[in-house]
Amino acid sequence: MATLMAYVIGLLFTASIYMMLRRSIVKLVIGLIILSNAANLLIFVVAGLTRGAPPLIAEGAQQITGTVADPLPQALILTAIVIAFSVLAFAVVLIRRAYEVVGTDDLDQMKDTDT
Amino acid sequence: MMLLAVLSGFLMAFAVPALRRFAGQHIGWLLALLPASLTVYFASLVPSISRGEILLIENQWMPGLGITLDFMVDGLSLVFALLISGIGTFILIYAGSYLKGHKDLGRFYVIMLSFMASMLGLVLSDNLIAFFVFWELTSITSYMLIGFNHEDEEARKCALQGLFVTAGGGLVLMAGLILLGFITGSYSFTEILASDLQIQEHAFYTAATICILIGAFTKSAQVPFHFWLPNAMAAPTPVSAYLHSATMVKAGVYLLARLNPSLGGDALWSGSLMLFGAATMLTGAYLAFSSTGIKKVLAYSTVMALGTLTMLIGVGTELAITAFICFLLAHSLYKGALFMLAGALDHETGTKDITKMGGLRQSMPLTAAITCLAALSLAGLPPLFGFVAKELMLESLLKAPAWSLGLLVVAVASAMLVVAVAGLVAIKPFFGEVLKTPKQPHEAPFAMLIGPAVLSLLALIFGVVPFVPAGILLDAAISSVHGAAVETALALWHGVNVPLILSVVSLLIGSLLLYKWQRLQPNLCALNTAGSRFGPEAGYFRFMLGITQVADWQTRLLQNGVLGIYLLILVLVTFGLTGYTLLTRHGFELSFDFSDGYFYEFGIALLLVVSTLFACATRSRLGSVASVGVTGFGVALIFIHFSAPDLGITQLLVETLTVILLVLVLFKLPPFVNLSSPLERYRDLAVAVFAGIVMTLLILAAMDIQFFESISSYYIENSSELAFGKNIVNVILVDFRQLDTLGEIFVLGLAAIGVFSMIKFRAEDQHRP
């Protein structure tokens, strides 16, 4: 399954970078969202995929017996998701503000008002 | 105690504003108490040092990095410490009078005290890194002092030049020091000096030596870096007297002397020191002779002295080192005095130009007398200490193991010019007919004369009885530079010998040059102006211009304001380098083994692929946002399916909120249009596909490799016992790695405040009529 996911993630990166290279700022935002999803999936897949063994210790037990999914990348991704969201919110509001000031959503034209 | 002694200057600097209010115009005297007491403290260490002991005072600074604030006191560093604190005392008194009523006097003292502390730290540090930090601190304080009159554009330019040259050299020096630490395995001067390692045979010896030499040469204004020092004369005179003659410019020489026992003895070391030292000596003496501003004359003669010192270390015999220490002491005494006197002249007459001064001995008799005394030492005439030092130098050159004749010729030529320069400084302003100066001249105040008087008298006393300072401290200093115990027998009179004859010859020719000076100088000046187009300073300006042009060019190329280009460069560089490393280290491996997947997992993957492609291809914004949402849900499904319930829930919630956010914001923006040409689209598509392929290869390669043992097992084993939690992910977030989470929620807060303020300001704009 991890092999398949490698191709899917490669596609996600391709899509996100292509979208971010567009001149329209809305497409840039879409690209950003896909990029954060791709990055999170990347960490998740590379750390190893485990089916049906969440990193929870059973009620009453002190230790986990048997294999369990790696909790560390999960903790990393959890914070990454929330951070990515707030960065996205910031970027989106910034972009809208820029649009209102500059009056264009063409990134190539935004550079001329860089004063 | 030693730590306090070194750092007290910094502490005192904080107190200056308060003290200034309290002491008013007598602040110079008050602040001078600090260096005065430091002098007493250092003097109290003299007896044990002169017995040949080395004091090592250990202080921790950054133990994790092996950087300490250890201080090492031996003969060499104690001589320097005494010079710094002793001359510093007089300079602070002098400055109080020289800059009386200046609006920035407080700032001046703050920087001056910080400089003194940095300089003390520099000469006393045992740790190479701490040494480097203090070294750069002196460069920075010197920059601020040269540019003290910051409203003057010329002063700012000169300050910047001094900073670029010395701090640039400092960077090279850092590389050299690190190489040295690498070679010897120690960052402590004491250990490096004590080790019997053959540093000269190490592969890095040449590189380390060249780096250290460049650092020392820039700081000590050796050819071809000498041009910054005369320009540093834009600083107020107390600064010139202190930093740019007596102390800071000697830091480079100090470093050379300090490392001489370890790095010396090699042809590279002694050859380059002799070559550059001799060149500097002659250049400095010549330029001093052809200048008219009294401070420039003194500055160039400082360059000459620094060249002499460097050359003497290069010669490296016991006699040469003795001459080195004596010359160092003599120069600090007379040059500090002469600078202060030059400042007094400038202060009282209103001009710095020697040609505009004359006959001042009637109005300024005391100043005239002290100047003559100091100038005798500069000229190297008996019975002053300068004479002892010069005789030693000539003798050591006579007996030098290599290049003896060449060095001797250069030294005698310089000595002639210096005799003339000393005459210029002492005779021209005070004797001859009275010239009218911009200000009516009268005797300089007491505070401006005490320093020069004491220093000149010391030069006289040391000259008459040179064996006294030698016995007290100089022998110890000579030993620490030479690397073996030395007993000297200094005397003023050695009988009629070759050095004496050379001295007499240089005195005679020097007097002749002085006599002809008024005719020679304009011609030399014209020659210098013509030559300066090819000089090192012109090279400096061309270099600085080149830097700006390169910056301009690369800014146009890389930072042209088009986001797409930025991204393109970023993506190409990142993925290009990653891909290259991957291919060369790992090879190109594709795997199509999908047999371990269940059919509904293929379903999720298909969902991801289709929704992502649709988000990119659709022309409707709503469709794009919705399908990105679907991608997000697909990712959540993967999380949940592969044992990450917390992630799945979070992803679902965040994805919902993202869609809401986009709907709230984006629909104020215009609909999608195709802005770029097909060619640009194909180019971008190619770049994006390339990046995607690299990522896929990277994942395939990374899955089988584990470089380090995972730390996860620790979390899994201890979650319940140590942190009393059963949900290991949550335990990691709020307990094991709590600091990360703390940082993260502060980032959240920042983002929220940013969004809020952007919207808030917008609202205010709209309400404005």
Added chain:
Amino acid sequence: MRSSSLILNTAALAIVPLQLMFSVFLLLRGHDEPGGGFIGGLVAASAFVLYAFAFGARSTLRLLRVSPRDILAAGLLFALASTIPALLSGQPLLTAHWWQFPLPGESYLKLSTVLIFDIGVYLAVLGTLMTFVISLMEVRE
């Protein structure tokens, strides 16, 4: 902006309290089972967002009683406050402290700096998201 949909309004009134209670439940059980401050905060935020879509930003602010930025600040303060016990007892910063209080019956009330920290995360996430949404919606109104 106030939704004119009766169904949405009625549903929101019923769902929002449930969702809020659920978010607190997720927060408290987070240490042992899926949940925790992040998830709880997100659930609470979506409850308020739902309310805001039904009844408008103004009424949501009235319901919250305090400004979202104050919630955010309170969250950060909670998180910082959880470091104080370690500071007072001279241990490295962020060392967890636990206190157990016996309750009637067999059970114990487990209190800890970790819980205080998690509450801080909950409030910070809630405050951040509400700041985003409310300020954006206020502009539209």
